[in-house]
Amino acid sequence: MSDTGVVNDSFADMLESLVRGDPNEFLHLLTAYDVPVHLEGSTATVRTHFLATDANGNPAVELLGTAMARAAVDFCIPRSRVKQALKHLQETGSTSQFSRLEQQARELFVDGDGTGEGGELLLFLLMEQALKLPQLLAKMSLKTNSNVHVHGSDGVHAKLADDGVLDLYWGESKLYQSSSAAFTDCFDSIGPFLGADGDTRRRDLLLVRDNLNVQQGDLAAHLLQYFDETNPKALQVRWNGVCLVGFDYSSYPNLKTLADEESTKIAQATERWHKAIFDRLKKNTLLEVSIDVFCIPFPDVDALRKMVRKKLGVS
Numbered sequence: 001m002s003d004t005g006v007v008n009d010s011f012a013d014m015l016e017s018l019v020r021g022d023p024n025e026f027l028h029l030l031t032a033y034d035v036p037v038h039l040e041g042s043t044a045t046v047r048t049h050f051l052a053t054d055a056n057g058n059p060a061v062e063l064l065g066t067a068m069a070r071a072a073v074d075f076c077i078p079r080s081r082v083k084q085a086l087k088h089l090q091e092t093g094s095t096s097q098f099s100r101l102e103q104q105a106r107e108l109f110v111d112g113d114g115t116g117e118g119g120e121l122l123l124f125l126l127m128e129q130a131l132k133l134p135q136l137l138a139k140m141s142l143k144t145n146s147n148v149h150v151h152g153s154d155g156v157h158a159k160l161a162d163d164g165v166l167d168l169y170w171g172e173s174k175l176y177q178s179s180s181a182a183f184t185d186c187f188d189s190i191g192p193f194l195g196a197d198g199d200t201r202r203r204d205l206l207l208v209r210d211n212l213n214v215q216q217g218d219l220a221a222h223l224l225q226y227f228d229e230t231n232p233k234a235l236q237v238r239w240n241g242v243c244l245v246g247f248d249y250s251s252y253p254n255l256k257t258l259a260d261e262e263s264t265k266i267a268q269a270t271e272r273w274h275k276a277i278f279d280r281l282k283k284n285t286l287l288e289v290s291i292d293v294f295c296i297p298f299p300d301v302d303a304l305r306k307m308v309r310k311k312l313g314v315s
Contacts, residue, residue, distance in 0.1 A: 012160035014219045018134035020074045026067045026125055028052060029060050030296065031255050033270065039278050042287040046277060047130075048270055048295045053254045059299050065307030068121040072105040072312060073098075075124045075155075076140040079215050108140045109314050118308040119173030120154045123244040126294050131242065133157035133169050136223075137208045153193050156208050157242070158223075165236045166226045169292075170194060170204070173244040175301040182247045183276045191284035194241050194291070201239060241291035245277075246304075249297030269297075 030049040037046045051059040073082070085097035120140075127133045137156040155171035172190035176182040192200035209227035214220045225233040249269075253262055273295050281287050298304055 008160060008162070008164045011219055011222045012162075014216055015134060015158065015160050015214075015223075016132060018079075018214065019128050019132050020134070021071065021125065021129050023129040026129055029064045029067060033255065033266065037274065039274060039281070042278060042281050042291075043289060044277065044281055044286075044291045044293055046274060046293045046295055048273070050253060050255055050297060051299070053256065057254050057257070059252055061299065061304055061307055064122075065304060066311050068118065068125065068308050069311035071121050071125050072109075073101050074128075075121055075135075076105040076108050076138060077101050078138045078141055078211070078213050080213075081141075083215060105140075106312050106314055109309070109312060118305040119175040119244055119246060120171075121308065122246075122296075123154055123171050123173040123242065123294075126244060127155065127157050127169065127171055127242050130294075131157075131169075131292060133159055133242070136168070136213055137204075137211055138213045139207070142207070142211065153190065153204060156204060161238070165238050166223070166233075167238050167240055168205075168208075169240045169242050170201075171242045171244075173246075175244075175246040175298075175305060177248045177301060179245075179247040179249075179273065179297075180276065182245045183273075183280050186243050186245050187277075187280035187284050187286065190241050190243060190291075191286060194239055194286055194289045196285070239289070241286070241289060242294075243291060244294045244296065246296045246298050246301050248301055249299070252297075252299040270295075 029052050031052045033048040033050055037048075038044070039046060051061065051064060053059055081101060085101055088097040089095055124135070128135065134157060135155060136158045139153075139155060153170040154173050157169045157171065159167050159169075161167050170190060170193040172186050172193075174182045174186040174189070176185070193204060194201070205227055209224065212220055212223060214223060225231045226237050228234060251262075253266060258266070277293055277295070281291070
């Protein structure tokens with residue numbers, strides 16, 4: 001391997017080490033339905049999950065809401081602030097700075113129900129723990145008003161590919177009662193970030209460059225080369241997407257005890273969802289963009305959203 005290859009591997013390992021969270025605390029709450037499916041005619045991969053059920057057959061809404069709420073600090077607060085709190089703990093023995101960060105994370109969530117920020121937390125967990133993609137931009141920390149949503153995508157994550165290309169992943173989450181509305185709005189929203197035009201994407205790239213959520217100086221300097229239009233590495237950036245589409249699904253199944261008739265109904269529904277995703281990708285000219293789609297039916301998306309807000313202590 002060349003010296004360049006060794007350097008690239010080193011930075012790739014450093015970047016991957018920024019992934020936060022323990023997947024053993026979260027992923028068991030989402031049961032995979034079949035294996036990830038590549039949508040023929042596109043470069044998209046669809047992962048369908050249902051909520052796991054407890055021993056009484058009840059979907060684990062509260063446990064998932066708890067896991068999502070616990071991710072708020074990681075999602076909202078830049079690593080530099082967490083590092084400062086850790087230093088304060090080591091020097092004083094006090095966890096007061098961590099308590100302050102938790103309070104600030106809660107305050108960043110808008111008041112009132114019907115928001116998309118519960119979906120953003122779940123998408124963050126999936127990107128970090130299922131796909132192993134660390135966050136490059138803590139966009140929630142840029143909010144200046146808790147009553148206003150952050151504009152743009154729901155997150156920017158990254159990995160360094162074996163060939164030295166920086167793969168950037170824009171995230172978009174939609175939790176709606178209607179599956180058709182969720183699919184439509186999700187891909188309409190992410191389309192401008194992944195399209196050939198690039199104007200919307202470039203605005204996000206400027207945010208990443210100026211607010212890079214990376215503490216290691218060597219790694220930060222290496223990554224910033226990809227955001228410098230005068231540097232050859234600016235040509236080595238590939239854009240990708242990660243979508244979370246959640247919606248209500250009646251007669252919610254327990255995948256561990258599926259009857260034949262119920263299994264057939266889910267298989268038919270999955271085919272419909274795949275077709276809906278393909279149609280939205282085609283409409284938004286995204287068939288040739290690599291996109292990971294998490295398709296997650298819920299018993300009641302509004303109940304999950306309220307549970308997350310309850311666990312966050314947000315009224």
